Amino acid sequence: MQKLFPHSLWLPFSWLFRLGVALKNLLYDYGLMPVYRPPMAVISVGGLEIGGGGKTPILLALIRYFSNRGTDLVVISRGYKRRSEGIQCLNKETDWRVFGDEAYLVWRKTKVPVVVGKKWWAARWAVENLNPELLLVDDGFQHRALARTVDIVVSSDWDSVKSESLLPAGRLREPVKNIRRAHLYLLRQRKNPKIPHDLPAFSFSYELTRARLWPDRRELELEALKKKTLFLFAxxxxxxxxxxxxxxxxLSVAGSYFMPDHHPYKQVELDWLVEKSKTVGADFLATTEKDAVRLSGLKLPDFSLVVLEIDCKIEGEELFFRKLEDRLFGRTFV
Structure with a gap:
């Protein structure tokens, strides 16, 4: 939508948006808005921008870390673009559309219960019905009605974030100065990141760990994959x-085609992608795990599709988790 009009035409609406965000935060800062405070630790993984910051891989890394230590945890998510109402608990195989692609992917990879719904209400439901030791909140930085022990902010690049405009002229959900509410900051592929407010900052990158043929999930050797040409889509x-x-x-990329975030694929689109791949001489179609969730129920005619599985690598991971645990053990709610 923003591409249809000059950036300057959106700025007055961004100023109004800034005013609304400032008023909301002021009410929370002075304790004039109700806040639900769970009886256990709460970690939020959020961001200042809309979409594409890398929050889901970080959330999965946190789940692995605490699960390996035997922590009983539950993930709270709003279930973006889900086809359901109210509170839903994802703890068994079901239709991904009921919970949204990201929530379903988190459950499928970890088998940790995921409760979707309005965040403070979903958290209350999880406390009353599941009673975990730890709540992990997906995309919770702006949801101040739910108190957190630790706020982790994730973004792709600090320089680009601080030069962005607020919605709808830009991608920011709130002014960059509000990052001072966070306790830890993670940025993609930036060595020794420096940001204001003395906020502990760590860089991270994506590592390709596996490639699986879709839909049978048969693993493909990464070295063999590097010898093939790919047509990327997502x-x-x-x-x-x-x-x-x-x-x-x-990876050898012969071509690519990208759609909006969380795009629900149709069979005709997958058929078109296959033909496009053949036209450019690609050996495989290739996409992300989140996109593979949204391909459920479709058929792949006479072509091979590879799903690329990634993990995130945090530079200084030991120090990052030590700072995270120090904050958790302090049990200071915000």
């Missing part, structure tokens, strides 16, 4: 990050 908030990562992983 529905992502920041598709340029996918292309950048593919180049860094030394």
């Amino acid at each position: 529905g992502l908030g920041r598709p340029e990050n996918f292309l950048e990562s593919a180049n860094r992983w030394e």
Whole structure:
């Protein structure tokens, strides 16, 4: 939508948006809005921007870390673009559309219960019905009605974030100065990141760990994959990050096509992607795990599709988790 009009035409609406955000935060800062405070620790993984910051891989890394230590945890998510109402608990195989693609992917990879709904209400439901030791909140930085022990902010690049405009002229959900509410900051592929407010900052990158043929999930050797040519497609908030990562992983990319974030694929679109791949001489179609969730129920005629599975690598990971645990043990709510 923003591409249809000059940036300057959106600025008055961004100023109104800024005013609304400032008023909301002022009410929370002075304790004039109700806040639900769970009886256990709460970690939020959020961001200042809309889409594409890398929150889901970080959330998965946190789940692995605490699950490996035997922590009983539950993930709270709004279930973006889900086809359901009220509170839903994802703890068994079901239709991904009921919970949204991201919530379903988190459950499928970890088998940790995911409760979707309005965040403070979903958290209350999880406390009353599941009673976990830890709540992990997906995309919770702006949801101040739910108190957190730790706020982690994730973004692709500090320099680009601080030069962005607020919605709807830009991608920011709130002014960059509000990052001072966070306790830890994670940025993609930036060595020794420096940001204001003395906020502990760590860089992270995506590592390609596995490639699986779709839909049977048979694993393909990564070295063998590097000898093939790929046609990339995805529905992502920041598709340029996918292309950048593919180049860094030394994959041979013959072409690409990207759709809006969370795009619900149709059979005719998949058929078109197959024909496009053949036209450019690609050996495989290739996409992300989140996109593979949204391909459920479709058929792939006479072509091979590879799903690229990634993990995130945090520079200084030991120090990051030590600072995270120090904050958790302090049990200071915000």
